[in-house]
Amino acid sequence: MPDSGSSRRRALKAMLTVAVLAVIAPFTNLVRFFYREDTGSAPRQRIANTSELKPGSSLFFSYPRTGDPKIDGDPFRQWILIMTRDGKLRAYSRVCVHLWCLPIYVPERGELICPCHGSIYKEEDGVAIAGPAAFQPYPTNALPMMSIEVDEKGDIYATGVVDGRVGLGREWKLRSPDTNLKRV
Amino acid sequence: MSAPRYKTFREAVDALIKWTVERLERTPFAAFKFTFPKQYISPYGYLGTLTTIVFLVLGLSGAILMFYYTPSVDLAYASVKEIEESVPFGFVMRQVHYHASNFMVLLAVFHLYYQYFSGRYKIKNEVLWVTGIILGILTVLEAYTGYNLILNQRAMLAINIGMGLTFAAPVLGPSVAPILMGGGYFDLIVRFYALHVFIIPLLMLLLLTVHIPRALIIDLPMIVGVIGAIFVVGGMFPAEIGIRFDPSKGLVEVPEWYLTSIYAFLRTGSERFWAGALLPLLFAIFFLIVPFVDKSKKLSWRDRPFFTAMGIASILMIVVTTVWGFYVDFSQRNVFDQLYIEPIIYYSSFGLMTWACFFVTYRYLIKPRGKPTPAKPVVLSPASGAVAVAVTLAMVIAFGYLALMTYAQDLPNVSMFNMGMALILFGLMLHFYRHTSLTAAKPR
Ligand code: FES
Numbered sequence: 173m174p175d176s177g178s179s180r181r182r183a184l185k186a187m188l189t190v191a192v193l194a195v196i197a198p199f200t201n202l203v204r205f206f207y208r209e210d211t212g213s214a215p216r217q218r219i220a221n222t223s224e225l226k227p228g229s230s231l232f233f234s235y236p237r238t239g240d241p242k243i244d245g246d247p248f249r250q251w252i253l254i255m256t257r258d259g260k261l262r263a264y265s266r267v268c269v270h271l272w273c274l275p276i277y278v279p280e281r282g283e284l285i286c287p288c289h290g291s292i293y294k295e296e297d298g299v300a301i302a303g304p305a306a307f308q309p310y311p312t313n314a315l316p317m318m319s320i321e322v323d324e325k326g327d328i329y330a331t332g333v334v335d336g337r338v339g340l341g342r343e344w345k346l347r348s349p350d351t352n353l354k355r356v
Numbered sequence: 357m358s359a360p361r362y363k364t365f366r367e368a369v370d371a372l373i374k375w376t377v378e379r380l381e382r383t384p385f386a387a388f389k390f391t392f393p394k395q396y397i398s399p400y401g402y403l404g405t406l407t408t409i410v411f412l413v414l415g416l417s418g419a420i421l422m423f424y425y426t427p428s429v430d431l432a433y434a435s436v437k438e439i440e441e442s443v444p445f446g447f448v449m450r451q452v453h454y455h456a457s458n459f460m461v462l463l464a465v466f467h468l469y470y471q472y473f474s475g476r477y478k479i480k481n482e483v484l485w486v487t488g489i490i491l492g493i494l495t496v497l498e499a500y501t502g503y504n505l506i507l508n509q510r511a512m513l514a515i516n517i518g519m520g521l522t523f524a525a526p527v528l529g530p531s532v533a534p535i536l537m538g539g540g541y542f543d544l545i546v547r548f549y550a551l552h553v554f555i556i557p558l559l560m561l562l563l564l565t566v567h568i569p570r571a572l573i574i575d576l577p578m579i580v581g582v583i584g585a586i587f588v589v590g591g592m593f594p595a596e597i598g599i600r601f602d603p604s605k606g607l608v609e610v611p612e613w614y615l616t617s618i619y620a621f622l623r624t625g626s627e628r629f630w631a632g633a634l635l636p637l638l639f640a641i642f643f644l645i646v647p648f649v650d651k652s653k654k655l656s657w658r659d660r661p662f663f664t665a666m667g668i669a670s671i672l673m674i675v676v677t678t679v680w681g682f683y684v685d686f687s688q689r690n691v692f693d694q695l696y697i698e699p700i701i702y703y704s705s706f707g708l709m710t711w712a713c714f715f716v717t718y719r720y721l722i723k724p725r726g727k728p729t730p731a732k733p734v735v736l737s738p739a740s741g742a743v744a745v746a747v748t749l750a751m752v753i754a755f756g757y758l759a760l761m762t763y764a765q766d767l768p769n770v771s772m773f774n775m776g777m778a779l780i781l782f783g784l785m786l787h788f789y790r791h792t793s794l795t796a797a798k799p800r
Pocket residue numbers: 268269270271272273286287288289290291303304305
């Protein structure tokens with residue numbers, strides 16, 4: 173039969189292809205090597221006591237705190253607890269939603285200001301009102317918030333529940349910033 | 357067979373060289389044609405070689421710095437400080453590494469534009485050209501990952517912006533950025549380190565094997581002179597270590613000069629990926645496709661006014677955006693006003709610059725001129741040549757001595773300057789030397 177030679181070759185090639193695929197397939201897991209996988213613990217963590225804050229003041233905390241300064245200094249773990257000038261408690265991610273620099277709180281203006289390209293966020297709800305972050309479309313123009321709880325002794329806890337995504341933004345039109353503050 | 361006997365030492369050396377060269381003919385080295393010019397030739401033609409030499413200087417100094425540098429979030433800054441302040445000769449090594457990176461970026465840009473204006477991307481050089489552009493981009497990435505390893509305030513801003521930009525890239529961004537970041541900055545610093553000392557340089561070396569033309573000009577006096585210039589500049593303008601990164605401080609810091617142009621784009625408040633990556637990328641794309649667009653047979657810039665005008669416009673844009681990126685209006689009180697660049701003014705200035713360049717090119721530059729008379733080469737008589745060699749030699753010795761003295765007196769920057777002067781003068785001496793041996797050889 174004239175055809176048997178070429179069909180035999182085709183069968184050989186198919187076997188070769190299958191073999192190559194079978195060898196390569198396990199290596200697809202290599203992709204995961206490049207990502208450090210999240211252990212995903214969201215502990216309840218004490219931040220401060222209300223007596224340590226006065227209206228128009230702020231303090232930094234890292235969440236989740238590990239005790240290892242190498243890890244705790246990471247920008248993506250940086251949060252800021254603010255007592256606004258009219259006495260409301262707010263906890264924002266410090267990662268600017270523009271390009272990830274770390275804004276600081278300026279009490280005289282009641283604003284968070286980013287040192288990189290000058291984005292300005294309101295202390296009240298973390299929404300950008302000026303600078304490049306303000307030009308970004310909703311919902312990428314507001315700082316994510318951490319839900320916090322205050323107990324009867326005045327201790328403030330970070331719950332680990334984040335409203336929004338760090339570095340990306342928050343759907344601030346859906347929920348009022350006050351929903352992220354509970355008294356227990 | 358008895359062992360060959362040589363009458364003089366010179367004969368033995370010649371035989372050894374011959375033996376080696378014959379065996380090297382079996383290696384890829386034989387493919388290269390090295391030329392060691394016997395007299396001064398314009399460096400424009402071999403700017404690429406100079407860039408490569410500076411790349412090697414970077415490789416050497418960088419490898420030495422690795423002995424002390426620690427890629428760790430909490431130790432990196434301190435280790436750089438240690439190299440700079442307490443490791444003997446560490447100051448010089450770090451400054452050489454830093455300033456050589458500036459030289460490399462600059463030389464690469466000059467190389468690009470010389471080749472561009474002389475139309476060298478044609479005549480079957482397309483592959484050399486395209487690999488050259490990619491090498492240029494890799495050079496900037498290499499420099500970027502390098503200065504971030506210090507983990508000072510400036511580095512952290514650059515890292516944040518770079519990562520934010522990567523993340524904001526459409527489609528791929530969200531899956532690529534975590535590869536660079538890992539679980540956070542404690543991973544990122546190690547990954548940047550791997551990129552900086554191994555992955556990117558390796559890529560560059562591989563590309564270099566495709567990019568290097570087979571005929572190479574090795575001009576020793578100029579090479580020594582360029583290395584000397586790195587030392588001189590390093591001694592005069594030592595790079596600072598900056599302030600240690602502290603997440604609780606908000607500081608305005610401008611990035612390194614080869615990135616301020618991108619910084620200027622970001623400060624206009626335009627969409628970040630568009631402003632920070634796509635517009636600069638347009639630049640690169642223009643250069644990537646130019647050999648496939650400019651199909652004419654003409655090489656001289658005078659005969660290609662459109663591309664000449666585009667080239668001049670691109671230089672002007674690079675200069676203007678770079679300077680603009682540096683400009684921070686500290687008279688304003690809040691950070692936003694200090695940094696904000698009005699986009700309408702900014703982007704319309706591009707139109708204006710392009711128009712001006714086309715106007716000037718078509719109106720004035722391409723006018724045919726008479727044949728330029730070739731400059732008459734300066735020829736020194738053998739006697740004055742010998743004097744020149746002796747004088748430069750004396751100066752080399754003087755500066756070498758000064759360098760040792762000032763180092764002993766704990767003035768590493770002055771010492772570095774003197775080392776550079778000694779190197780430059782040594783290059784000059786080499787030049788006089790070859791010149792004189794040439795004039796002395798042929799009697800007039
Ligand atoms: S990173 Fe905050 S304004 Fe650009």
